[in-house]
Amino acid sequence: MRRVVATGVGMISPFGVGHEHTWKQILAGKSAARRVERFDVDDLACKIACSIPREGEGAYNPDDFVEPKEQRKIGEFITYGIAAADLALEDAGWKPQTEDEKCATGVVIGSGIGGIEGISETTLTLEEKGPRRVSPFFIPGNIINMVSGQVSIRHGLKGPNHAVVTACSTGAHAIGDAARMIALGDADVMVAGGAEAPITKLSLAGFAACKALSTKYNDTPEIASRPWDSDRDGFVMGEGAGIVVLEELEHAKARGAKIYGEVVGYGLSGDAFHITAPAENHEGAFRAMTAAMKRAGIEASDIDYVNAHGTSTMADTLELGAVERLLGDAAANASMSSTKSAIGHLLGAAGAVETIFSLLAIRDQVAPPTINLDNPAAETAIDLVPHKPRERQIDVALSNSFGFGGTNACLIFRRLSE
Amino acid sequence: MSDTAERVKKIVVEHLGVEEEKVTMEASFIDDLGADSLDTVELVMAFEEEFGVEIPDDAAETILTVGDAVRYIEKQTA
Numbered sequence A: 001m002r003r004v005v006a007t008g009v010g011m012i013s014p015f016g017v018g019h020e021h022t023w024k025q026i027l028a029g030k031s032a033a034r035r036v037e038r039f040d041v042d043d044l045a046c047k048i049a050c051s052i053p054r055e056g057e058g059a060y061n062p063d064d065f066v067e068p069k070e071q072r073k074i075g076e077f078i079t080y081g082i083a084a085a086d087l088a089l090e091d092a093g094w095k096p097q098t099e100d101e102k103c104a105t106g107v108v109i110g111s112g113i114g115g116i117e118g119i120s121e122t123t124l125t126l127e128e129k130g131p132r133r134v135s136p137f138f139i140p141g142n143i144i145n146m147v148s149g150q151v152s153i154r155h156g157l158k159g160p161n162h163a164v165v166t167a168c169s170t171g172a173h174a175i176g177d178a179a180r181m182i183a184l185g186d187a188d189v190m191v192a193g194g195a196e197a198p199i200t201k202l203s204l205a206g207f208a209a210c211k212a213l214s215t216k217y218n219d220t221p222e223i224a225s226r227p228w229d230s231d232r233d234g235f236v237m238g239e240g241a242g243i244v245v246l247e248e249l250e251h252a253k254a255r256g257a258k259i260y261g262e263v264v265g266y267g268l269s270g271d272a273f274h275i276t277a278p279a280e281n282h283e284g285a286f287r288a289m290t291a292a293m294k295r296a297g298i299e300a301s302d303i304d305y306v307n308a309h310g311t312s313t314m315a316d317t318l319e320l321g322a323v324e325r326l327l328g329d330a331a332a333n334a335s336m337s338s339t340k341s342a343i344g345h346l347l348g349a350a351g352a353v354e355t356i357f358s359l360l361a362i363r364d365q366v367a368p369p370t371i372n373l374d375n376p377a378a379e380t381a382i383d384l385v386p387h388k389p390r391e392r393q394i395d396v397a398l399s400n401s402f403g404f405g406g407t408n409a410c411l412i413f414r415r416l417s418e
Numbered sequence B: 001m002s003d004t005a006e007r008v009k010k011i012v013v014e015h016l017g018v019e020e021e022k023v024t025m026e027a028s029f030i031d032d033l034g035a036d037s038l039d040t041v042e043l044v045m046a047f048e049e050e051f052g053v054e055i056p057d058d059a060a061e062t063i064l065t066v067g068d069a070v071r072y073i074e075k076q077t078a
Helices: A019-027 A076-092 A099-103 A116-129 A146-155 A167-183 A201-209 A249-254 A280-296 A315-333 A347-364 B003-016 B037-051 B066-077
Strands: A004-013 A105-110 A189-196 A240-248 A261-270 A305-307 A335-337 A396-403 A407-414
Touching (some): A004 A019, A004 A076, A004 A167, A004 A249, A004 A347, A019 A347, A076 A105, A076 A146, A076 A240, A099 A105, A105 A146, A105 A167, A146 A189, A167 A189, A167 A396, A167 A407, A189 A347, A240 A347, A280 A396, A280 A407, A315 A396, A347 A396, A347 A407, B003 B066, B037 B066
Parallel strands (some): A105 A189, A305 A335, A305 A396
Antiparallel strands (some): A004 A240, A261 A407
16 A cells, blocks of 8 residues: 655644644643633523633734635634645645646545535525525535635545544544555645534533533633543534645655655544444444554554543543553553643644644644543542643654544554655 | 616625716626626625615526616616
8 A cells, every 4th residue: 555644634624724823832841721702602501711812912813814805604613624635735735726736635634514604604694584595605614625625626636535524533534534545656745634613502501411521620721621620521613624634655756845754554443332422441443443453564562652532521531441451561651741731622623733733743743631520439550641832753643533422533644764 | 877876886885896987877786796696695785784675586587787787676666
């Protein structure tokens, strides 16, 4: 099979525009969580989220990426995806010109929920004003694969055009699937990742009803996301998009592209257990990690850093147990952290931004911290990187993503040594 | 320009993001103002909303220019 490397990354995160800016905030141990201000939260159990800043340092302005008249026609998750894809393609320096280059470049961008705001608003229009007032842009502006569609139209990418929907493992599955498309020869370059704009009253109410969200820290949002901590009580919702440009190794070398790392492993599994709860001992996660490791042809002792799914829910310790089982005696040599402690849970975009953090951990030889980890709920030999980043050797990084429905994805990246 | 024409023009400028000078009575939504078929559907909806008229699909199909829209609406609201 052909080898696949990452040559470009792009991100719109709860810290703002760009991976470098976001990475700096994460390494500084900052939290992006704050009280939700874009709608009234008085009657919601969870009143906090990690929203994209529209002013201040790193501020995101959608006009920089999408013409205002076009923004009106598309859901916000699509705008985030377009913006992150622009940044990733620019970072990769890949601008397909010839017909062959365009046909060899594809897109796989997913979303967990898609245009929930557009759907709920249009439902109200339908009720109040009737079907003749439903916009012709309602459907094409809210369906999930339209991020891939828009990105392909804007950049002339005529290769495989696909979209993944696997809840909170969407971003990881999109990147893993796209890497396989390159490995199998369907494309030479793929633009892959996830985009999500879930901070709406409806989704906060829905996830709170599932008892998935943090509700104890409405007055102190910056300490609400606390993976593995004894006082964790649910995840903090985030929004944004992460996009990675993946490329066949020789193709990347031939054009002198910078290479963040190689996608060496991808493992998938299903729990076949429960709609929202992970299987006992996170057995499905264990199998996904084992499959990814087998694909990568590495030993557990080769794994230096794990970017955990670690959502700040009860499931954190189950994931920890599964990783301990995977690593065995090598556990004491590995670092594992959850960047969700800083930026919250971006749902369908989580696995994509966490892929980028894993690649940056390899680039900078530093494990990002798990902030707010004051009192670990379980004893472990694994370094959970509390509070401060850890400078260390990172040649191999593993990233986990799990989703409702019992879907699990694991990606493994390796520093390219030549 | 009539009041109706002014209001139509404003809607067209807002929805299609075009410069005001381009929105002449003779301007074709698709050929001159860059609209696609979905844009024209949305424009007709906006006219209905603004003027409180109903524009049936077969009538909408005959509204190709800014002037067509103004004349249709003026006839309905006269």
